[in-house]
Amino acid sequence: MDCASRKFYHKHEFDCRDFLEKYCADKPDMEFAEDALQFPTMSFHYVFSSGFVKGDVLIDISMGPLIHHLYSACDIFKDIIILKLNEGCNMETSRWANTRTGAFEWRHTSAYVSKLEGKSAQIQDKEMKLKEAISHIICCDFENENITHPVVLPLADCITSIWILDAISKDEDEYMKNLEKVSKLLRPGGHLILIAALNTTFFMTGGERIYILKHDANFVINALSKVGFVIEYYAVQMRRNDSTLIDYEGVMFFTFRKTK
Template structure:
C-alpha cells in the first residue's frame, strides 16, 4: 500500500502528473475530492473574476502538477495567461491538453462546471477552447533562481494564481516566505494574488509514492502575506468532510490579496 520511506518533493523527484490529476481532480465515481479540489476553487475563482473585483490583461498561473481547472473562470477576463511548471513532466502533460493531443487528460467535467457557473451549460466545448486560446505560453521555472523564470523575463502580471505549490515545495516557514516573495516579484503593484492551498497537511500520495506538504495554518499564510506587503481582500476556508488516507489535510483555503508595493 503506502510507501513508508522518506517523503519526496514533487519539483525535485519523479512525479507522475497524470496519476496526480487522476487521483485528485478526475470525474471518476470513486474520486472523493471533487467538492474540495475541483468545485471549491472554481466557485471562488468564478466569484472573484465575474464580479470584476480581479481584472487585467496578464495572468500568471503557478500550480502543482498539471492542474488548470481553476483557470476556466479566468479566461473571460484575461486574454494572456502564462502557465509556469516546475518540472518537464507537468509541462508536457499540460501542453498535451492544450494542443488537444491524443491521450491528453480531459477536463470536460471542469469546463462543464465552469459553463454551469456562468449559466451557459450548452457551451462546454466553447469554454474549453476559450481557455486553450487564452494560454499563450507554458514555461518551466526554477525556484532555485531569484527570477524563477530565468533567463525568460515575463511582463508583470495583473493577477497570479497559485494552487498548492507553496506548501508542496517549501520545507519550513522561512522557505515558504522566500518562495512566496519570489512569486510576488512576478506581480505588478496593485495586482492580485490568489492562493489555493491545503491547511494542516503533511503528505499526499501519488501512486505508491508519498510526497511532502509543509504543514501550515490559516494564520501563518495570512501573516506571510502581510509580511510581504499584501492586503487580504477575501478569504474562504472549507473544512474537510471526505474520508481518504491519500492525503491528510484538514481544510482547503482560497485567499485573494492585493499587492501594495
C-alpha cells in the same frame, strides 16, 4: 521525518498522470470532487465574476497539470502564462492545451463552470477560449532569483497558485523566500490568488508520499502581509472525505492585493 528523507514535488519523481487520476478525474468514486474540483472552481468563479480582479496578464504557478481553476480567468485575461516546475507537468499541460491525443479529459470541470455561469450549452466554447488565452507554458525553477530565467516575463496583473508554496517549501523560512520570488512577478496593485490545504503534511501519488508544509490561514495571511499584501477575500471548506491519500483538514482560498 527528517528533511533528507522527504519527497518533494519539485525535486523527486512526480507521476502527474496518477495525480490527475487520483484527485481530479471524472468518476463516480472520485473522493475529492467537492474539495479539489468544485470548491476551487466555484471560488475562482466568484472572485473573477465580482469585478475587482482585472487586467491583461495572468501567471499561473500551480501543482501538477491543473487547469480547471483558469476557466473563469480566461473571461478577463487575454494572456495566460502557465509555469510548471517539472517537465512531466509541462508536457501534460501542453498536451491538453494543444488538443493532442491522450490528453487528460477536463470536460467535467468546464461543464461545471459553464453551469455556474448559466451557459451549460457552451462547454466546448469555454474550453477553446481558455486554450486560446494560454500563450506560454514554461518550466520554472525556484532555485533562481528570477524563477523563469533566462526568460523575463511581463509583470502580471494577477497570479494564481494552487499548493505550490506548500509543496516546495521545507520550512516557514523557505516559504517566505519562495513567496518573495512569486511576488516579484506581480505588479503593484495586482492580485495573488492562493489555494492551500489546511494543516496538511503529505499527499500520495505514484506510490510516493509527497511532503507538504503544514500551516493554517493565520500563517498565510501573516506571511503575505510581511511582503506587502493585504487580504481581500478568504474562504475555507472543511474536508468532505475520509481518504488516506492525504491528511488535510480543509481547503483554503485566499485573494490578496499587492500594495507595493
